[in-house]
Amino acid sequence: MDWGCIKLWERLNEEKFFFFYHLNGLSLGDFWTMPPIERQWHIKRFIQQRNRENEEIEKRSKKK
Numbered sequence: 001m002d003w004g005c006i007k008l009w010e011r012l013n014e015e016k017f018f019f020f021y022h023l024n025g026l027s028l029g030d031f032w033t034m035p036p037i038e039r040q041w042h043i044k045r046f047i048q049q050r051n052r053e054n055e056e057i058e059k060r061s062k063k064k
Helices: 003-023 028-033 037-064
Strands: none
Touching: 003 028, 003 037
């Protein structure tokens, strides 16, 4: 069994899940034609944005 192929398969499926769950409107064709570096950038950027929003929510809730 080739563990490298399994890890790649798992990573690609994690990326697909992320895009389809969080970024509505992306087709499977869009996903596969997007360069991997761009997919990874979108994932990192989404996480950064979510963290910023969560920090703002925490700040507001502490003020009350």
